[in-house]
Amino acid sequence: MxxxxxxxxxxxxxxxxxxxxxxxxxxxxxxxxxxxxxxxxxPVEALREYSLDVLANPASLQYSVTEGYQELRDLVSERYGRGYNLKKPGDDTIIVSGGQQGIDLAARCLLEEGDAVICENPSFIGALNCFRMYNAELVGIPCDEYGMLLDELEVALEANPRVKLIYTIPTFQNPGGTTLPLERRRKMLELALKYDIMILEDSPYFELSFDGTFPPAIKSLDDSGHVIFVGSFSKIIAPGIRVGFVIAPDWLTSKMTVAKQGADVHTNGVYMRVAAEFLKNYDVDxxxxxxxxxxxxxxxxxxxxxxxxxxxxxxxxxxxxxxxxxxxxxxxxxxxxxxxxxxxxxxxxxxxxxxxxxxxxxxxxxxxxxxxxxxxxxxxxxxxxxxxxxxxxxxx
Ligand SMILES: Cc1ncc(COP(=O)(O)O)c(C=O)c1O
Missing domain, CATH: 3.90.1150.10 (Aspartate Aminotransferase, domain 1)
Known part of the structure; x- marks a missing residue:
């Protein structure tokens, strides 16, 4: 062997x-x-109660569609897509098994071996390892206390024709704790458009703002279809339920859905429904x-x-x-x-x-x-x- x-x-x-x-x-x-x-x-008590209700319905234990439980997709489109202006004409929302899977599926669909991915340096290890698994070259951009240095980004884009993706955690970054100011978000988007490169905006922390404020998502600033937004319920419900979402142009979400079929068929049906109950019935805010x-x-x-x-x-x-x-x-x-x-x-x-x-x-x-x-x-x-x-x- x-x-x-x-x-x-x-x-x-x-x-x-x-x-x-x-x-x-x-x-x-x-x-x-x-x-x-x-x-x-x-929210243990609420999750217990919703789980019992969900389990009483055999449909939640059946195979389901890969894009995700429709009611949850609608609730996510409403809360995030409309509420934070993340969903644009031509976009779709799919449910994934945690934000990590959203990153993986995007990488699987967008990266050829040897392509380069721009990342903040330092960045989230789960994403870096994922890009490494697709044999992508990582191009780290230094950061200051506000996040990625945009002049350095421009130099890297100019120097590196193999860049396919800019991966960023613009709000309350892991591990940096930094938040990219609005002007830098605009500039990043401008550069992505200039070089015709997609931005993978990974934002599992933005709702955990200490004073309730945060700059608009890069995705919300974009009307050109250059941004993929990855969100997660891990930090506001619980990571063990493994439910996250992607809002992105539908030419990409449709391929990511095919990739997901080969990965795990669909996100756990019970927990997609529990997350939907949570969004519908709990005082989320x-x-x-x-x-x-x-x-x-x-x-x-x-x-x-x-x-x-x-x-x-x-x-x-x-x-x-x-x-x-x-x-x-x-x-x-x-x-x-x-x-x-x-x-x-x-x-x-x-x-x-x-x-x-x-x-x-x-x-x-x-x-x-x-x-x-x-x-x-x-x-x-x-x-x-x-x-x-x-x-x-x-x-x-
Ligand atoms: C920046 C970032 N993105 C994505 C994830 C993945 O989270 P999950 O797959 O649980 O949604 C994490 C988890 O710590 C993270 O810090």
């Missing part, structure tokens, strides 16, 4: 984040390494407000503790929403070394190399902190321990 792994899989490493989560299964660790929403916010309020408090606490305790040579972002703060050590101090030091303190963070478009960039000096999962007590003591570990590492 030949045990040759395909070229597209051979170079993809397991997600460093998932590996770190194994270490932090040790309960004596304080973990700022998670990528999860807070389990305390899951009140629930999102609870999420925003908790995350604002936790992020505020973490930032205040950092301000008090962490060495001033370290810089960090001040997110307006989402789940993450991005930190940077001085340029000659790679964060992988800090992670080693922090094993003694029993604090886990994710080193920036995990989110780097170059997975071998061991010089990466950034790291990501998550504030949604640790308790307030863990945030206070954990930032103290992190500060100790940082001082020890910087003075080595």
């Amino acid at each position: 030949s045990r040759t792994i395909t070229r597209r899989m051979a170079n993809v490493k397991p997600s460093a984040v998932r590996e770190i989560l194994k270490v932090t299964a040790d309960p004596s660790f304080i973990s700022f390494a998670a990528g999860n929403p807070s389990g305390d916010l899951f 009140a629930h999102i407000l609870r999420c925003r309020t908790l995350y604002k408090e936790k992020c505020g606490l973490m930032l205040a503790e950092m301000e008090k305790k962490i060495d001033k040579r370290v810089r960090w972002t001040k997110p307006g929403g989402g789940l993450f703060i991005w930190c940077e050590l001085p340029a000659d101090k790679p964060s992988a070394g800090l992670c080693e030091t922090l094993k003694q303190q029993k604090v886990a963070i994710v080193p920036g190399v995990a989110f780097d478009t170059d997975p071998d960039n061991l010089a990466n000096c950034g790291f990501r902190l998550n504030f949604s999962v640790p308790s307030n007590e863990q945030i206070i003591s954990g930032i103290g321990l992190l500060a100790e570990g940082i001082s020890e590492y910087l003075d080595k």
Whole structure:
């Protein structure tokens, strides 16, 4: 039996984040390494009630159409398509098994081997690995505290005729915590039109704004069919239900639907209906407000503790929403070394190399902190321990 792994899989490493989560299964660790929403916010009672109702209907257990449960598609088109001006003439809405699948199906339909994908550097590891699996070249664009640097984007587009896609998380970015201002969104769209390149706008966090405000989606600014919007219920309902959506031009959603047939036939029928019940019957906005309020408090606490305790040579972002703060050590101090030091303190963070478009960039000096999962007590003591570990590492 030949045990040759395909070229597209051979170079993809397991997600460093998932590996770190194994270490932090040790309960004596304080973990700022998670990528999860807070389990305390899951609307468990409502989901239980809706699940029981849905399961009482045998149709929810039957095979279904690949585009997704029609009522949910309509509700998504209403809330997001109309509510946020994401659905334009010629667009369609399909339901996918989490935003991750939306990214994968878009990549499968758009990328030939050797095509290049522009990404923020750093970016979401699940998307980077997905593009790697299609043998795409990743072109990382540096970011500042507002996100992608558009002058650098223009240089990269000019230099690289193989660019097929711009992948961006413009609002409360993972891992950067940054939000791209309106002017830069307009400029990105202008460049996409100039070079006739699609933008894959991945936006699972935009509703988790601390003060309820966020710039308009890039998709909402576009009337030319150059933007694919990927959304998710993972962060506002629960990730375990695996329900997300794509709003994109129908020439693409129709192909993505064919690709989905080969991947998983359709998204879980029970949870598509449960998500529909949630949108129809639950006070979704009140629930999102609870999420925003908790995350604002936790992020505020973490930032205040950092301000008090962490060495001033370290810089960090001040997110307006989402789940993450991005930190940077001085340029000659790679964060992988800090992670080693922090094993003694029993604090886990994710080193920036995990989110780097170059997975071998061991010089990466950034790291990501998550504030949604640790308790307030863990945030206070954990930032103290992190500060100790940082001082020890910087003075080595
Ligand atoms: C930026 C980004 N996009 C997409 C996803 C995928 O989410 P899901 O597949 O659960 O919708 C995540 C998950 O953490 C994410 O951070």
